Amino acid sequence: MKKHNFYAGPAILPEEVKRKTSASILDFAGMGLSVMEISHRSPQWVECMDKAFSLVNELLRIPEGYKVLFLTGGASSQFYMSAMNLLNDSEVAGYINTGTWSAKAIKEAQLYGTVKEIGSSKDDNYTYIPSVLDSQGIKYAHYTSNNTVFGTQFKELPDVNVPLIADMSSDIFSKEIDINRHDLIYCGAQKNMGPAGVTLVIVKESALGKVTRDIPTILDYRTHISKGSMFNTPPVLPIYVSMLTMQWVKDNGGVAAMNLRNEAKAQLLYDEIDRNDLFKGFVATKDRSTMNACFGLKDDTKKDIFLDMTREAGIVGIEGHRSVGGFRASMYNAMDIESVEVLVSVMKSFSETYG
Amino acid sequence: MKKHNFYAGPAILPEEVKRKTSASILDFAGMGLSVMEISHRSPQWVECMDKAFSLVNELLRIPEGYKVLFLTGGASSQFYMSAMNLLNDSEVAGYINTGTWSAKAIKEAQLYGTVKEIGSSKDDNYTYIPSVLDSQGIKYAHYTSNNTVFGTQFKELPDVNVPLIADMSSDIFSKEIDINRHDLIYCGAQKNMGPAGVTLVIVKESALGKVTRDIPTILDYRTHISKGSMFNTPPVLPIYVSMLTMQWVKDNGGVAAMNLRNEAKAQLLYDEIDRNDLFKGFVATKDRSTMNACFGLKDDTKKDIFLDMTREAGIVGIEGHRSVGGFRASMYNAMDIESVEVLVSVMKSFSETYG
Numbered sequence: 001m002k003k004h005n006f007y008a009g010p011a012i013l014p015e016e017v018k019r020k021t022s023a024s025i026l027d028f029a030g031m032g033l034s035v036m037e038i039s040h041r042s043p044q045w046v047e048c049m050d051k052a053f054s055l056v057n058e059l060l061r062i063p064e065g066y067k068v069l070f071l072t073g074g075a076s077s078q079f080y081m082s083a084m085n086l087l088n089d090s091e092v093a094g095y096i097n098t099g100t101w102s103a104k105a106i107k108e109a110q111l112y113g114t115v116k117e118i119g120s121s122k123d124d125n126y127t128y129i130p131s132v133l134d135s136q137g138i139k140y141a142h143y144t145s146n147n148t149v150f151g152t153q154f155k156e157l158p159d160v161n162v163p164l165i166a167d168m169s170s171d172i173f174s175k176e177i178d179i180n181r182h183d184l185i186y187c188g189a190q191k192n193m194g195p196a197g198v199t200l201v202i203v204k205e206s207a208l209g210k211v212t213r214d215i216p217t218i219l220d221y222r223t224h225i226s227k228g229s230m231f232n233t234p235p236v237l238p239i240y241v242s243m244l245t246m247q248w249v250k251d252n253g254g255v256a257a258m259n260l261r262n263e264a265k266a267q268l269l270y271d272e273i274d275r276n277d278l279f280k281g282f283v284a285t286k287d288r289s290t291m292n293a294c295f296g297l298k299d300d301t302k303k304d305i306f307l308d309m310t311r312e313a314g315i316v317g318i319e320g321h322r323s324v325g326g327f328r329a330s331m332y333n334a335m336d337i338e339s340v341e342v343l344v345s346v347m348k349s350f351s352e353t354y355g
Numbered sequence: 356m357k358k359h360n361f362y363a364g365p366a367i368l369p370e371e372v373k374r375k376t377s378a379s380i381l382d383f384a385g386m387g388l389s390v391m392e393i394s395h396r397s398p399q400w401v402e403c404m405d406k407a408f409s410l411v412n413e414l415l416r417i418p419e420g421y422k423v424l425f426l427t428g429g430a431s432s433q434f435y436m437s438a439m440n441l442l443n444d445s446e447v448a449g450y451i452n453t454g455t456w457s458a459k460a461i462k463e464a465q466l467y468g469t470v471k472e473i474g475s476s477k478d479d480n481y482t483y484i485p486s487v488l489d490s491q492g493i494k495y496a497h498y499t500s501n502n503t504v505f506g507t508q509f510k511e512l513p514d515v516n517v518p519l520i521a522d523m524s525s526d527i528f529s530k531e532i533d534i535n536r537h538d539l540i541y542c543g544a545q546k547n548m549g550p551a552g553v554t555l556v557i558v559k560e561s562a563l564g565k566v567t568r569d570i571p572t573i574l575d576y577r578t579h580i581s582k583g584s585m586f587n588t589p590p591v592l593p594i595y596v597s598m599l600t601m602q603w604v605k606d607n608g609g610v611a612a613m614n615l616r617n618e619a620k621a622q623l624l625y626d627e628i629d630r631n632d633l634f635k636g637f638v639a640t641k642d643r644s645t646m647n648a649c650f651g652l653k654d655d656t657k658k659d660i661f662l663d664m665t666r667e668a669g670i671v672g673i674e675g676h677r678s679v680g681g682f683r684a685s686m687y688n689a690m691d692i693e694s695v696e697v698l699v700s701v702m703k704s705f706s707e708t709y710g
Contacts, residue, residue: 001387002387003386003387003388005388005392005393007392007393007394007397008394009394009588010391010392010393010394010395010588010591011392012392013389013391013392018380018381018389018391018392019381021380021391022377022378022380022381023377025373025376025377025380026373026374026377031358031671032356032357032358032669033358033360033671034368034373036365036368036373036376036550036551036596037360037362037365037366037367037368037373037550038360038362038365038671038672039362039363039364039365039672040365040551042362042672072427072428072429072552072590073427073428073432073573074427074587074588075587076572076573076586076587077428077573077587079571079573080571080572080573080574084571104572107572108571108572108573111569111571188587188588190588190591195391195392195591195592196391196395196588196589196590196591196592197427197552197553197590197591197592197593198552214466216434216435216439216463216466217431217435217459217462217463218428218431218432218434218435218463219435231431232429232430232431232432232543233364233365233429233543233545233551234551235427235551235552235590235593236365236545236550236551236552237550237551237552237592237593237596238552238590238592238593241391241592314387316386316388316393317393317394317397
């Protein structure tokens, strides 16, 4: 039976990407060797790296003055590394708190300067995107563009007049971005970009070199800029799969086309959540994520029955995050609308039987 | 034609590991999903992580009081992270300088305390393993167990009476280790353990928590101990392939059996280097690495001819590191002796024609 993969991350990848990866694990670029067992300095791998860089540049239309890096350590490493590279002890950074990930980003940034919470939706369990109250005196404003746990998403950039820093782990490549408003964008790959194990960083070069602290060589973004992300051995396989996934995005119309697909999928599911009397959405309508729809049953006692029905339909990974409960349908780029149709049809059947 | 993969890293992996990985990229554990696209919290993945931990514990006979971690960032990240976690500003660490990697480790450790070079082979371009001259007043002694670039290897542990810290990136799992002498062992996986993208750390728990500085959460070893290396999304695919490679080591007799295989391969090649009048070894005989044999032609003008002959025999990745020149034959666990026999036979043919 076909599986419908709603996991929040690591998450669904295009069939074509899996096929090509599986083949390259056995024989890469006609070398008679696996993509995993060749030198990262070999011309065949260097060509792959170059292709990965140019796909990011092309798909996200990276402007002059910005550099693309492939690092490791996930967004969780960028929580401290961003502040370590961009914030002096005496400076203040503004953070918008939309739960979990922003809270962790705030905690780590506090090691390197003063953090001012310039907006928060904590008062209503992070079910909406807060406005920025006061951005006076801050060096930059940090936000989490899409909150995977709570299912909220910024539809517009935060209203501040300082450079932005964004954790875009769960909606990178899902829509177009105004890069120019940002000094730094980072994301773990394992949602919309590729498998776990590589971290994408897009940084404005002129924002660097302005902190006075000592930074270990490998934690200084400038090291990786100067070495083309090959200061040390890069995570070859995760970069390779990400490259193939970005190529798939390009072949399917780029991020603008992805956005249309994602809007259509999200609309289909949210319409059913709103129409169906047995279900309720968790998030303020205007702030609902196109990537992760968080919803639940009005009567939670029938949760297991519904989950059984989804399983019988081939649906996987739809249980809500442990801190939120209910259900979470993650509908990243690689998901066909067919999978959302299957979920909606199970919701309809469920309400016909138990409504 | 069969390829003989002598790359220094990323490096050769067992055929069986590649076959299993290729299959799991398409369908993992009968889930109908790729190993790359399932949640790291799914029971199927958790079972994989558990198996990876227990294989390290079993193969290296990790004693009580030590913890195994799967991190990212490579040995290059451990250069600073080890000192950040284990060395106070007021303390002195001893480092043995065997070139390149130890030099980088020294540079990063200097950010966190005083580094005393307690031995160095710089005077002879790192062609031997130096004795420890003076280890008075140091908190720990750091060494690089095998130097991939220069082809040297410690045959005995450094003669000091303080705890050891070792970068074992290029000879982990190649032979038995006396873990008890160490406070910390680290290695990038991409030589003897798996593909690029995961870093193995073995740490004595009682050595932690003794530095006074603030450490970002994700850079504190204790974070990863308490979360079973799942504080954030782990590098799933690199861990998976490493797990399969460790299983292959176990199925083939464990590290003691690997050591015998590795000694036999190295002996075969070094015997030919010594016997053949056209070649010379670069390293002091007693300190020659079983993993990376560095050698060259007495008459370097014929280098390209020899390289052509190796290529015709299916040999890949044998050019020496750019800082050393000549040739480097890396013969990690996964290499069969047959590949070394092919290299030796090319050396013999070469000397018959040009000798």
